[in-house]
Amino acid sequence: MREMVTMVVVLTILSAFSGGLLSGLRNATASRIEVQQLKFVKGPAIKTILEGVSNDPIADRFAIKDGEVERKFFVGKFDGKANTVVLESFGKGYGGDIGLMVAVNVEDDTIVGVGVTTHSETPGLGATAKDDPGFASQFKGMPIKETFKVTNDGGKVNAISGATITSRAVCSAASDAGTMYQKLKPQLEEKLKEFK
Amino acid sequence: MAKTLTQEFTKGLWEEIAPFRLVLGLCPVLGVTTTMENGIGMGLATTFVLVFSNILVASLRNIIPAKVRIACFIIIIATFVVVTELLMQAFAYPLFLKLGVFIPLIVVNCIVLGRAEAFASKNDIALSVADGLGIGIGFTLSLAALGALRELFGANNLTIWTTPTSIIGVQEVFGANFEPFTFMVQAPGAFVCLGLMLCVMNLMGSK
Numbered sequence: 191m192r193e194m195v196t197m198v199v200v201l202t203i204l205s206a207f208s209g210g211l212l213s214g215l216r217n218a219t220a221s222r223i224e225v226q227q228l229k230f231v232k233g234p235a236i237k238t239i240l241e242g243v244s245n246d247p248i249a250d251r252f253a254i255k256d257g258e259v260e261r262k263f264f265v266g267k268f269d270g271k272a273n274t275v276v277l278e279s280f281g282k283g284y285g286g287d288i289g290l291m292v293a294v295n296v297e298d299d300t301i302v303g304v305g306v307t308t309h310s311e312t313p314g315l316g317a318t319a320k321d322d323p324g325f326a327s328q329f330k331g332m333p334i335k336e337t338f339k340v341t342n343d344g345g346k347v348n349a350i351s352g353a354t355i356t357s358r359a360v361c362s363a364a365s366d367a368g369t370m371y372q373k374l375k376p377q378l379e380e381k382l383k384e385f386k
Numbered sequence: 387m388a389k390t391l392t393q394e395f396t397k398g399l400w401e402e403i404a405p406f407r408l409v410l411g412l413c414p415v416l417g418v419t420t421t422m423e424n425g426i427g428m429g430l431a432t433t434f435v436l437v438f439s440n441i442l443v444a445s446l447r448n449i450i451p452a453k454v455r456i457a458c459f460i461i462i463i464a465t466f467v468v469v470t471e472l473l474m475q476a477f478a479y480p481l482f483l484k485l486g487v488f489i490p491l492i493v494v495n496c497i498v499l500g501r502a503e504a505f506a507s508k509n510d511i512a513l514s515v516a517d518g519l520g521i522g523i524g525f526t527l528s529l530a531a532l533g534a535l536r537e538l539f540g541a542n543n544l545t546i547w548t549t550p551t552s553i554i555g556v557q558e559v560f561g562a563n564f565e566p567f568t569f570m571v572q573a574p575g576a577f578v579c580l581g582l583m584l585c586v587m588n589l590m591g592s593k
Contacts, residue, residue, distance in 0.1 A: 204458055
């Protein structure tokens with residue numbers, strides 16, 4: 191009996207201590223990790239989809255409260271006008287969440303470009319969504335109001351062969367970005383004025 | 387039986403160098419050594435986990451009940467692995483991108499658990515630190531050597547460390563006309579390289 195109690199007590203204390211330490215460290219490093227992700231993953235993705243942009247979209251970013259969550263947006267300037275905004279959304283892929291950056295032109299509500307950021311898809315199959323620009327470029331010029339679907343589901347997007355789940359996830363992430371964009375559009379336009 | 391600190395430290399560097407003498411922890415050895423830099427990074431991460439888990443296991447060795455010791459060791463090791471992962475994300479993000487899934491896998495690296503069970507749970511803190519450092523540095527050296535060999539022949543480069551602005555190392559070691567054996571940086575190349583290195587190590591040890 192005594193032995194049982196010792197075992198339970200030791201394991202509990204160890205686990206509690208470990209949990210406390212890790213959540214503390216997580217909080218301490220969270221902001222730094224975010225900066226690193228911006229610099230090494232999201233930054234390059236944004237730069238690719240906003241080709242020919244005249245400002246630094248990473249520096250020109252702002253946040254809007256959408257209900258409980260705070261969402262981040264990046265601003266792209268073309269020909270001196272801040273007319274493009276980049277949203278981030280997520281879709282459920284084959285191996286976890288897929289992060290997607292969606293750049294939208296606020297003047298005519300069309301997609302400027304999309305790019306996959308963080309993912310854990312199978313290399314060679316699902317990971318093509320990030321590596322092959324051909325897939326992402328299909329979204330270019332499409333109106334953001336649409337609900338995006340792969341051709342199998344009656345949509346317009348050609349799925350990556352062998353990676354339908356990934357392709358669907360990207361489509362649903364793009365659709366989510368569209369919903370979010372339409373909901374927050376008045377606020378986004380308000381914010382964009384500050385960057386002119 | 388009582389060995390000195392130096393003995394415990396140096397045994398990890400040659401006599402009991404983990405991947406070659408004990409043939410332990412082969413998953414990262416084969417998986418990440420496509421470049422020398424990855425090997426060094428992975429080795430250092432493992433060393434960090436090894437040293438700190440040894441310290442904690444050694445200092446708690448009289449408190450941990452024998453029946454649940456493995457569970458306790460795993461909690462300790464897993465904690466330090468997540469610490470490593472968070473620190474690496476915060477301070478060496480490009481390396482984290484390259485090593486990716488292999489960092490969480492340090493939890494199940496048998497070298498780390500092996501040292502906790504076979505050494506740290508029976509020895510005092512100072513000896514355990516020496517043991518952890520020795521085995522860890524030995525592991526780093528093995529990974530670096532294997533990585534260097536594979537990168538040299540497979541990609542014609544030798545990278546020691548990549549900073550955001552520059553690469554420390556040598557590019558195109560054999561000149562621009564050298565056609566790299568891409569086989570070496572692929573998975574089968576890892577087995578072949580490891581096999582050859584084991585062979586050389588055994589030849590040297592068999593005199």
